[in-house]
Each structure stands twice: as C-alpha cells, then as structure tokens.
Amino acid sequence: MIVLGSNSEIAQAFVEKILEAGGKYSTIYLFTSNKETTEKFARHIDVKFLQQTQVIELDLLKETDYTTFDEISSDLLFCATGYLGEGTEESLYDDKNTARIIDINYAKLIPVLNFFAEKMERQRSGTMIVLSSVAGERGRQSNFIYGSAKAGLTAYLSGLRNYLYSRKVHVLTVKPGFMDTKMTEGLPLNPRLTASPRQAAEVIYTAYRKQKNTAYVLPVWGVIMMVIRNIPEFIFKKLKL
Numbered sequence: 001m002i003v004l005g006s007n008s009e010i011a012q013a014f015v016e017k018i019l020e021a022g023g024k025y026s027t028i029y030l031f032t033s034n035k036e037t038t039e040k041f042a043r044h045i046d047v048k049f050l051q052q053t054q055v056i057e058l059d060l061l062k063e064t065d066y067t068t069f070d071e072i073s074s075d076l077l078f079c080a081t082g083y084l085g086e087g088t089e090e091s092l093y094d095d096k097n098t099a100r101i102i103d104i105n106y107a108k109l110i111p112v113l114n115f116f117a118e119k120m121e122r123q124r125s126g127t128m129i130v131l132s133s134v135a136g137e138r139g140r141q142s143n144f145i146y147g148s149a150k151a152g153l154t155a156y157l158s159g160l161r162n163y164l165y166s167r168k169v170h171v172l173t174v175k176p177g178f179m180d181t182k183m184t185e186g187l188p189l190n191p192r193l194t195a196s197p198r199q200a201a202e203v204i205y206t207a208y209r210k211q212k213n214t215a216y217v218l219p220v221w222g223v224i225m226m227v228i229r230n231i232p233e234f235i236f237k238k239l240k241l
C-alpha cells in the first residue's frame with residue numbers, strides 16, 4: 001500500500017481501518033514531507049499490527065527524483081496530500097501562499113499521481129483513493145485558490161478514472177466536507193457538518209470496498225453541494241460563503 005501525505009490524521013485512520021479489517025501488505029510505503037513524525041506512526045503500525053512499513057521523504061515543494069521510487073508499486077494508493085493555505089486577508093493575493101496552495105494540491109501532486117497511475121495501468125490492477133474537497137465544486141470567496149486547485153484535482157481524477165476504467169484500475173474521489181483535523185484547527189466549524197478522521201476512514205473504506213467513484217464523508221454534504229452548485233451566479237456572487 002502507498003500512502004501520500006502520511007501525517008494526515010485521515011490517512012492514518014484509514015491505514016488503521018484497513019489493517020483492522022484484515023488487510024495485509026508486504027510493505028506500507030508512507031510518503032511524507034515530515035519524516036520525523038511519520039516515523040512515530042510507522043512504529044505504531046509495526047507494533048500494533050506487525051505490519052512492515054517504510055517511510056519515504058516526499059516534499060512536493062522540493063525537486064523530486066522519481067527514479068528513487070521506481071521499485072515501489074502497489075495495488076492500493078491512498079492520497080491525503082493537501083494544503084489549505086493561510087486564511088488571512090493579507091495572504092489572499094500573496095504569491096507565495098498562492099503558489100504553495102496550487103503546488104501541493106495540484107501542480108506538483110499530479111505528476112506523482114501520474115507516476116503511480118502508470119504503474120497500476122501496467123500491472124492492470126489497483127485502486128487509487130484520493131482526497132479532494134467539496135471546495136472544488138464551486139469557487140467561494142473564503143478559499144478560491146484552494147477551491148480552484150481542488151477543482152483541478154477533481155477534474156483530473158474524473159478523467160483518470162475514465163481512462164483507467166478499461167485498464168482495470170479504479171479511482172475513488174473523496175470529498176470530505178468539514179473535517180476535525182490539524183488542517184482546520186481553530187476554524188469555527190459547525191459540529192453537525194464536521195466529521196472525525198475515524199468516521200472518514202469508515203466511509204472511505206466502505207466506498208473502496210464497493211468500488212464507488214466518488215464519496216462524501218457525511219451524506220449531508222451531497223445535499224449542501226447540490227444546492228450550492230445550483231444557485232444562479234447573479235445571486236451566488238452576492239453571498240458571503
């Protein structure tokens with residue numbers, strides 16, 4: 001199993017879920033931009049599940065030498081890589097913040113996903129589970145750079161799923177909605193619309209087993225986004241969302 005963004009609590013909850021459900025892998029490859037903290041998770045997995053892991057550095061903001069990953073392939077990839085960006089008004093037009101959001105959520109992530117997609121295509125089997133966001137369904141004033149990067153990611157995944165379908169590889173796009181993780185620490189989220197990493201792991205695992213194409217973590221987000229997508233633009237542009 002390949003995990004991208006291994007420090008994400010959602011990724012870690014999913015790894016635990018799949019191992020609790022009896023999953024066994026020759027190695028779980030934990031890709032991370034922060035090896036030190038991921039090593040702790042790797043040790044936890046080794047001890048709790050007697051499951052071999054390997055922590056591999058991958059910082060999307062640094063040059064990546066893909067040849068070092070050439071030996072790595074798997075039937076399952078879970079990608080939780082993402083970056084919300086700074087939420088202050090000053091950072092809204094800040095080039096560095098903008099580039100970082102676009103790079104981590106889209107521009108530098110797609111080549112990595114392509115790299116592993118091609119391997120799965122060659123082996124003619126596999127599932128790619130990728131966390132995108134409801135933010136990608138319609139641009140809103142509160143996070144339009146992040147939303148546009150996630151929109152690009154969602155469109156990419158839809159196309160990739162279409163391309164890989166006849167090649168026996170499945171792509172699952174997850175749109176989590178509000179999540180109680182370090183990404184949203186300090187943000188005033190409505191608890192009724194917010195899910196825990198454990199809840200997300202359960203939903204994603206079920207969606208994976210059922211070969212779903214897309215999944216919201218809380219079903220209510222499907223309804224909310226249907227409403228949001230259908231608000232006429234001349235009204236939508238006046239809303240504070």
Ligand SMILES: NC(=O)c1ccc[n+]([C@@H]2O[C@H](COP(=O)([O-])OP(=O)(O)OC[C@H]3O[C@@H](n4cnc5c(N)ncnc54)[C@H](OP(=O)(O)O)[C@@H]3O)[C@@H](O)[C@H]2O)c1
Pocket residue numbers: 004005006007008009010011031032033034038058059060061079080081082083084104131132133134175176177178179180181182183184
């Ligand atoms: N939290 C929410 O409300 C929410 C809502 C909708 C969608 N999502 C999406 O769900 C996914 C997981 O989010 P989360 O809530 O678990 O947040 P998170 O803890 O911030 O997870 C995102 C992960 O991305 C990885 N990452 C960040 N910068 C990176 C870089 N420069 N290079 C490589 N990897 C990098 C980090 O893993 P490493 O430290 O291991 O590198 C980080 O743990 C993300 O794609 C996020 O956009 C979250």
